[in-house]
Amino acid sequence: MCRPDHYGIYYEINPWMDRNRQADRTVALRQWEVLYQLLTETLRVQVELLPSVPGLPDLCFTANAGLLVDNLFVSSRFRYREREAEVPHFTQWFLERNYRVACLPEPALFEGEGDALFCGDRLFAGYRFRSELQAHHLLAELVGMPVHSLELADPWFYHLDTCLCPLQPGRAAYYPDAFSPASQRLLKETIPELFPVTEVEARRFACNAIVVGQAVVMNADCPHLARTLAEAGYQVHEVETTEFLKAGGGPKCLALFLDREAT
Numbered sequence: 175m176c177r178p179d180h181y182g183i184y185y186e187i188n189p190w191m192d193r194n195r196q197a198d199r200t201v202a203l204r205q206w207e208v209l210y211q212l213l214t215e216t217l218r219v220q221v222e223l224l225p226s227v228p229g230l231p232d233l234c235f236t237a238n239a240g241l242l243v244d245n246l247f248v249s250s251r252f253r254y255r256e257r258e259a260e261v262p263h264f265t266q267w268f269l270e271r272n273y274r275v276a277c278l279p280e281p282a283l284f285e286g287e288g289d290a291l292f293c294g295d296r297l298f299a300g301y302r303f304r305s306e307l308q309a310h311h312l313l314a315e316l317v318g319m320p321v322h323s324l325e326l327a328d329p330w331f332y333h334l335d336t337c338l339c340p341l342q343p344g345r346a347a348y349y350p351d352a353f354s355p356a357s358q359r360l361l362k363e364t365i366p367e368l369f370p371v372t373e374v375e376a377r378r379f380a381c382n383a384i385v386v387g388q389a390v391v392m393n394a395d396c397p398h399l400a401r402t403l404a405e406a407g408y409q410v411h412e413v414e415t416t417e418f419l420k421a422g423g424g425p426k427c428l429a430l431f432l433d434r435e436a437t
């Protein structure tokens with residue numbers, strides 16, 4: 175994770191962002207702090223921090239750093255110039271800790287865990303608004319496993335982690351209309367248990383949750399999904415992320431998995 179010390183809405187690269195609807199940084203810092211404490215103290219997750227950098231307001235969305243597969247960190251190549259300068263900070267962090275670091279051959283665009291999520295040992299990846307289909311093929315080659323490509327259909331759900339939330343092998347929550355019809359079929363074929371999320375809750379980033387074992391850390395105000403998950407035996411923890419929603423981010427965007435097995 176990365177503390178949102180320099181966070182704010184300073185450019186517009188997705189439909190949520192509007193420079194006239196500025197985020198309150200003090201509130202953002204408090205919301206981030208609550209999430210951090212919940213993860214580290216209540217859920218006992220070991221969280222590593224990347225130092226924040228002035229001029230890089232979206233650096234706190236570490237899910238977009240890249241994707242970690244075993245010990246290989248596949249670094250992102252961002253679609254928008256506004257986020258490109260984050261890349262060296264992320265890669266340096268992984269290099270310093272002796273991870274193997276790779277990036278996809280140019281010009282393939284790939285936005286890391288924002289667009290690539292494991293459900294069990296199946297790797298799903300989204301494309302169209304940020305990552306590209308071509309990048310999925312290269313990613314599959316690089317990590318030596320198949321990638322299930324999902325076409326995103328609604329610009330408000332521009333990253334896969336805004337509309338798909340893997341819960342455990344064979345089970346996920348998702349917002350169906352964010353996917354093309356063919357990709358909705360693919361999801362139904364590959365994930366036997368799918369919990370559909372309503373449009374209202376999807377727009378509150380219900381799917382953008384952090385799953386740690388049986389615990390699900392999700393945005394507040396999504397009572398329907400919260401109830402469904404509680405009934406399915408999950409321990410639901412709600413957090414406020416109103417200030418991050420203004421940039422098109424929620425709890426999951428603020429964290430990158432370093433050790434999926436441990437969760």
Ligand code: ARG
Binds near residue numbers: 257336421423
């Ligand atoms: N403002 C950021 C962007 O548009 C938000 C990133 C949200 N991250 C995510 N994993 N969905 O790139």
